[in-house]
Amino acid sequence: MNKLSRSINIKWQLLTYFLGALAVVIGGFALGWIYWREALSENGMWVEYVVALVVAGLVIVYMIVTQLQRKIDALHLAILQLASGNLGERVRPLGMDPFDRIYEDFNEMASSLERRIMLLQQVGEENVMLQAQSNEAAVIEERKRLARDLHDTVSQQMFAIHMSASSLAKMMERGQTEAAGPILEQLVTMSNLTQKQLRSMIAQLRPIELEGRRLSEALDKWFPDYCRQNGLQGSMDIRLNGPLSDGIEHQLFLIVQEGMANVVKHASAKHVALSLHDNGNQYVLQINDDGLGFHTDQARANSYGLSTMRERAQKLGGDMDVRSKSGAGTRLKVSIPKFAAAKEAKPNPNPPEEQERS
Structure with missing residues (x-):
């Protein structure tokens, strides 16, 4: 019965x-x-x-x-x-x-x-790792080559321009035409700024590989360097109860990189806070900044960067929520479901066929 x-x-x-x-x-x-x-x-x-x-x-x-x-x-x-x-x-x-x-x-x-959702997450992880194996090596090699080229050519040329302009400015101070002084000082300032920007580009082109290290270890190295290179005061809080799967770590790291890039490009922020917590049922990643903010119902909410991050979260059965207000900063929150190993191995005690027969 x-x-x-x-x-x-x-x-x-x-x-x-x-x-x-x-x-x-x-x-x-x-x-x-x-x-x-x-x-x-x-x-x-x-x-x-x-x-x-x-x-x-x-x-x-x-x-x-x-x-x-x-x-x-x-x-x-x-x-x-x-x-x-x-x-x-x-x-x-x-x-x-x-x-x-x-x-x-x-x-x-x-x-x-x-x-x-658990099956969707497993399939998403497998797809992520398969895609990573097929194209990550080529992408990393190309980025390394571009970083070497920029460092060996453009960066060194900008440094030489800076040194020459500095010497020329001192010569002008010894009695040369005073009208050229402000122009030369401006040249020095521009060369300094250009050199700083190029160094930031070089740093971004050099990827941080997760292979051989955990997500927390990679973020410990990458996040402070990225904040320092872009003039940000950063704080990070990672609380995980155990290791994450390779697929989840890979996607979360890419989301962090994309989110931080958005902060640098659009927010004009002074401080950014990164947190990754395990609340028992979900992995929750948050990026908070004190920048300009924006209206989430406007075009920027549908920007390529935000849609890419949301798609990465959805591949693992999760979702992304963005809350922002003009002049009040932005909070990006990514939630990924967590499944215990015991739940994954535990079969369904009442399959649909048995329920229909009962």
Whole structure:
């Protein structure tokens, strides 16, 4: 016999509860009429007695409604947790209660959704690593070559221009035409700025490979250097309870790089905070800056950089949320579901075929 069919239908339970409350009121009135009619009539207490019975009935109804509200609130909270990405959320059945049918359907739906998202994450990780193996080596080699070329040619030429301009400026101070002084000083300033920009480009073209190191180790090296090269005050907080899979680490690192590039290009920020936490059910990555901000409903919300980061998160079954306000900075939050090893290996105790046969 199906376990769901053993529970009482909600409408019959409600009817029973309200009939019981009505029976209390009518029964109390009947007892008063049979046993205390004369006493109540002599003291003129019939009105008070009836009011007391009605209040008692209302109290019973209130208790019934409160109990039902608690059951609905428990289901509502579980739905909100599931919608926020906590795929391990379940509702504990009460035992032979009409709401058990709804709770069990919700738990089965949540389990099915968890299995599907977990499979999506595994497929996404496999695709990420396959793509990385096929083209990452060529991309890294090309970036290294470009970095060497820029360093050996343009960077050294800019340094020579700076040295020549500095020497020429000193010569002008010894008696040459004073009108050329400001121009030469401007040349020195421009050469310095150009050299700094080129060094930043060279640093960006030299990629940080994750092979042989964990994500936290790579960020410990890359993040401070990147902030220093771009004039940012950076703070980083990484709290992980264990190692991440290669696919998740690869995607998160690319998201961090893209997010920091957006901060440098668009935010005009002075401080940026990077955090990566494991809250038990999700990996949560956040990048907060104190820059210019923007209206998220405008075109920049649909920019290539943001859409690329969102796609990377969605490949792992997660999502990205961007909150910004003009003049109040930007917060980028990426949430990736976390699946325990035990859950991955645990088979479904009630396959759909068995549920249909039960």
